[in-house]
Amino acid sequence: MKRAEEDLDLFFRYLRYERGCSENTIQAYGSDLRSWRKFCGETEKVFCPPDRDGLSSFFSTMALSGKSKSSIQRAAATLRTWIRFLETESEKGTGGSLPRLPSREKKLPRILTEGEVDRLMAACEGEDPLSLRDRAMVELGYGCGLRAGEISGLLLGNVGFDSGFLKLSGKGNKERIVPLVGKVRSSLERYIFRGRENLEASGTDRVFVSINGRSLRREDVWRIIRKRGKEAGIAESRLYPHILRHSFATHLLRRGMDLRTLQELLGHSSIMTTEKYTHFDIELRDVYDKSHPRA
Secondary structure, eight states: OHHHHHHHHHHHHIIIIISOOOHHHHHHHHHHHHHHHHHTTTOHHHHSSOOHHHHHHHHHHHHHTTOOHHHHHHHHHHHHHHHHHHHHTSOOOOSSSOOOOOOOOOOOOOOOOHHHHHHHHHTTOSSSHHHHHHHHHHHHHHHHOOOHHHHHTOBGGGEETTTTEEEEEOGGGOEEEEEOOHHHHHHHHHIIIIIGGGTTOTTOOBSOBOTTSOBOOHHHHHHHHHHHHHHTTOOGGGOOTTHHHHHHHHHHHHTTOOHHHHHHHHTSSOOOOHHHHTTOOTHHHHHHHHHOTTO
16 A cells, blocks of 8 residues: 555645645545545555546445535545546556546525625624624625635734735735725724733734634634624525635625726735735725725
């Protein structure tokens, strides 16, 4: 099995350094490949590379065991990438054409209405430290389009109240700058200066912490937002990790923001480093101010 382990190590390095995948994505790939490896009975011959019959049996077994369609589609995407990697990097072809794998259906993301966003904000009303914290997290998700991992990883030193910008580290450790204005700014100020100091957070430079001062993880942020959503009367089926980010983008487009500016805000194109920050177009903040409903 030594060769299989070496191939896996090379694959994860390829994902991390060449494709710029986040650690969460790499962990998901690893989970799918471990399931495939277990199915293959730990045999190197079958594990490297997958064959058509083996893949067909694997997906059928997943379906019979009650795995959701989305889980099967994710595993298919993982194995598709794995097979291509083996063919190009390890020079291990599949002996023919790439096996036909289940494809992921293209679905438009669900979003919250502006009324639902208001209810979610209202569910976080209060002057106690946890309410101030939760309100700030929701505002960042909807007001700046931050991912749950970007919220949990936000550092105090990257919050620029004087400059009016946040510096973020997104997928693949790509940096970007987003405006910090309006209700997002005021909510974050109230939490940092009036709430956070009461959460015993002296041991971390992370902005968001638990009641015991522990840095929040990505899963914690999602759990808190989901809890507040349920308190607001929003159906749990309508709540998922990127719901605020998708709502942010959709509502801005509806209010007239151009795609180029939105791309920059979401971090889907260029990497904005600290050096480029000095040349950052101030119009980005102006357009945001005029377009976003919470600015």
